[in-house]
Amino acid sequence: MDKLSFLNGIAWMAVFVSLLLSFFLLTVKTENKLANRLFACFFILTAVDLSGFFVYDYLSNYLDLEIFRWTTCLLEMPLFYLYVLAVCYSDFRLKWKHLVHTIPFIIVNLVFVPRFYFASGIDKLNFFQFHDQSPEMYFFHVLVEIQYLFYIISVFLILKKYREIYLENYTNPSTSTYKWLFQMTSVFLAAHSLVALKSMLRYTNFDEAFIWANVLVGSVALFVTCWFILKAMNHPELFRGINSKLQLTKDILPKEENKTFEKENQNDEITAQILLLKQYMADQKPYLDPSLTIQELANQINIPVRDLSVLINHHMDQHFFDFVNEYRIQKAMNILKDKSKNDLTILEILYEVGFNSKSSFNTSFKKYTRLTPTEYRNS
Known part of the structure; x- marks a missing residue:
C-alpha cells in the first residue's frame, strides 16, 4: 500500500508539472508559436497518460472514457514529430494532410467498438476486467511499439538532414536547436524503453516488479518534465528554424x-x-x-x-x-x-x-x- 501511495504521489506531481509546462509554452512570448502549441499539446496528452496511475478511481463508472484515455497515447509521437518539424523549419505550417497521423488512433478505437464500446454493461465490465488477455489489447500494444519505432526513426532522420542543411547554409556557430532536439529524442527513446519493459512485466507473475517499474517510470517522467521546464524557462527563444525549401x-x-x-x-x-x-x-x-x-x-x-x-x-x-x-x-x-x-x-x-x-x-x-x-x- 505504501508503494502505491508513493507511486500516486509521483504521478500527481508529474501530471501537475506537465500541465504547468503546457501552460508556460502556451503563454510565453515567442516567434515560433506553432512549435510551442504542438509541444504544449504533447505535454497535455502526456499528463493524460500519466494520470492513469491514479485516475481509475475517478473513472471506474466511465469505462468508455478510460479506454479512450489509453488510446490517446497514439497521438503523442505524431505531435512530437510535428513539433520537431515546426522547430527545424521556420516555414512549416499545419495542413489537412497532417491528419493522416491520427489514423493509428482512429483504427485502435474502431477495433474496440464491437466488443467494448458497443457492448452491454456486463459484457463491457467483463471485457475491462480481463482486458490484458484480449486480442484488442495485444493489437493495441503492438501498434504502439510499431508507431513509436517509426516516429523515433523519422525524427532522427529529420535531425540528420537539418544538421547537414544548417552546416551548408549557415555560419552561426550555435547548434543549440540540434543539440536540444537530439537530447530530447534520445531521452524519449530511453524513457520509452522503460515503459516497454514495464508493459512486458504486466503479462508476468512478477507483480512486485511491475509496481516498482511503475514507480521508476513515474519518477523518470517527473525528472524529464522538470528538465524540460528548466530548459524552456532558461531558453524561451531557443530555436532558429531553417527554410524547408533549402536543398543539400x-x-x-x-x-x-x-x-x-x-x-x-x-x-x-x-x-x-x-x-x-x-x-x-x-x-x-x-x-x-x-x-x-x-x-x-x-x-x-x-x-x-x-x-x-x-x-x-x-x-x-x-x-x-x-x-x-x-x-x-x-x-x-x-x-x-x-x-x-x-x-x-x-x-x-x-x-x-x-x-x-x-x-x-x-x-x-x-x-x-x-x-x-x-x-x-x-x-
Missing part, C-alpha cells in the same frame, strides 16, 4: 552537372569563382557578421546561391559553416599573436571575429589549431 548540395549536384559547358571551360570557371570568393572574403571580411548565411554571401558576390553552395560544399569540399569559421579562426589567431592586443580578453576577441558563443569559439579554435585560445596565446 548532393541533391543539387546531379542537376548542376548536366550543364552543357565543356569540361575544361567549366573547370576554368570554377577556379575563377573560387579565386573571386577567396579574394572577397579576404578584402571585405563578410565573416565578421555572426549571422552570415550562404544566401547573404551569394547576394554580396553576385553568384546564384545554388552555384555558391555547389562551389563551397562540393568543389572546395567544405561545409559553408567550416569555410566561414576558418576565416574567423585565422583572424583570431592573428589577434592572439599580436603583442599590442594582449589587453583584449578571449571574449572580446571571439565577438570581434564573428562568433557569439565562448564554447563554440573554443571548440572551433581547438579543431583548427589543436590548442585552446589561451594556450595558443601563451605559446
